[in-house]
Amino acid sequence: MFDIMGEDLRNMRLSVGKTTKEMAKKAGVSRVTYENWETGVGEPRMNQFLDIGHACSLSLAPLFKQISTLRDQFNQRDENETPQKVRKRASKKFKT
Template sequence: MKLLTATIFKQLRMVSGRTQSELAKFAGVSLRTYQNWENGDTTPPFNTYVSLCVRLSIEPGRFIPSLSTLRKGGEQAGIQEIDNVDNGNSE
């Protein structure tokens, strides 16, 4: 699920219009740590994601794929669902 987490953080940044450096500062981590999250090299604590959403006034559930999507298609289906949110195609 590292790719899924990486996609969630990348989409959060893109939708917010912020840079990796800004989100790293908001999260209280180094730029490299944030980049590792977006690259899927490491996985941040879930509360970090929620805190960033609150700071950016973005609904935390916006980038979390549905359980039914994950059960049907796994991680890749979840990534596609998140990508659709950014394109305004969410169901």
């Protein structure tokens, strides 16, 4: 879905010294389900991932800054400019 790998979840969890049971509770799933995610079997939904990120003290500020920048770009577009041109320009700005 959003390219988070099991190893990423494991690293996030270990960085804050939490158990798989604790993380499963934060995500609202069973320990077995959470452990499956860490081994690459399935993956969390976006809301579950955000809960996990919050539990691991990850900052969402960079994501919200990008969203705000995109909002500003779309709000400032010329009335004659097509949405496709705006999307193309915005996608170029955030390519890594």
